[in-house]
Amino acid sequence: MSLWNWSGFFSYLFNPFLLGGVVTTIWLTAVSLVAGLILGFCIAMMRRSKWLPVKVIAKLYTWLFRGTPLLVQLIVIYTALPVIGIKFTVTQAALLGLALNEAAYLAEIIRSGIEAVSEGQTRAGRALGMSERQIMRRIVMPQAFRIIIPPLGNSVNGLLKTTSVTSVISMEELLRRTQILIQEKFMVLELFAVAAIYYLLLTTLWDLIQVRIERHFGQSDQRLSLSEKR
Numbered sequence: 001m002s003l004w005n006w007s008g009f010f011s012y013l014f015n016p017f018l019l020g021g022v023v024t025t026i027w028l029t030a031v032s033l034v035a036g037l038i039l040g041f042c043i044a045m046m047r048r049s050k051w052l053p054v055k056v057i058a059k060l061y062t063w064l065f066r067g068t069p070l071l072v073q074l075i076v077i078y079t080a081l082p083v084i085g086i087k088f089t090v091t092q093a094a095l096l097g098l099a100l101n102e103a104a105y106l107a108e109i110i111r112s113g114i115e116a117v118s119e120g121q122t123r124a125g126r127a128l129g130m131s132e133r134q135i136m137r138r139i140v141m142p143q144a145f146r147i148i149i150p151p152l153g154n155s156v157n158g159l160l161k162t163t164s165v166t167s168v169i170s171m172e173e174l175l176r177r178t179q180i181l182i183q184e185k186f187m188v189l190e191l192f193a194v195a196a197i198y199y200l201l202l203t204t205l206w207d208l209i210q211v212r213i214e215r216h217f218g219q220s221d222q223r224l225s226l227s228e229k230r
Contacts, residue, residue: 009190012181013197021177022198028094028163028173033156035099040106047111058107065104070165073097078169094166102159109151113144146217153210160202174198 012018046058065073078093088096117140125135167176178195182188 003189005187005190008185008187009193012187012191012194015181015194017181018174018177018194018198021172021174022202024171024173025160025163025202028098028166028171029156029160031095032098032102032163033159035095036102036106036159039099039103041110043103043107044110044114047107048114062104062107065101066108070097070101070162071168073101074166074169090169090171093169094163094171098159098163098166101162102155105155106152109148109155110144113148114140116147117143149210149214149217153206153213156210157203157206160206161199164199 043058043061046054047062049055049058074093074097077088077097078090081088121139121143122135125139130138163171163173164175166173167179170176172180174195178191182191185191
């Protein structure tokens with residue numbers, strides 16, 4: 001009995017059913033990232049608030065979602081909340097769980113990027129009569145964004161793989177569709193190998209994109225430095 005079926009491996013390498021799972025993984029990552037960034041920015045601003053209750057709520061949020069596994073969070077959202085009358089579809093639960101979890105990590109990345117900008121530049125903006133919103137938009141965030149890019153890129157890479165956890169609530173992303181085919185075809189090694197190749201391709205593609213983004217903003221910094229010297 002052969003342990004490996006090459007014809008089976010190649011037949012599923014471009015299988016439409018699995019490719020559909022790849023597409024789901026991509027949009028699941030993209031939507032969760034955007035939602036996580038928006039919520040993460042709000043949490044980061046709350047962490048910097050002068051109001052103690054607001055700061056405490058933000059700290060509790062990051063403590064809770066960073067301190068518990070995403071798997072547990074998804075199960076609570078999808079299976080426990082309906083007990084108290086709050087029901088979500090599989091897709092809604094997957095997106096909500098990923099976004100809430102990712103926001104807790106992105107909030108810390110954004111906060112650290114903002115706090116890395118020199119306080120002197122903020123004081124200079126105030127001295128010029130700029131409002132706090134103008135200072136944040138024109139001075140702080142453009143510089144903080146360059147600091148945030150590398151860890152943010154790593155988060156995207158991790159999120160691409162983390163979407164596989166949503167298979168536990170039957171979200172038909174790449175891993176879930178792989179498991180469905182395994183139950184039908186009994187080609188465990190071959191199908192998991194195909195899934196691994198797809199994940200490697202996705203993360204490698206993102207790594208290339210991230211390098212180009214970092215290079216672009218690195219060149220922007222160099223041009224800015226040269227103009228200041230002149």
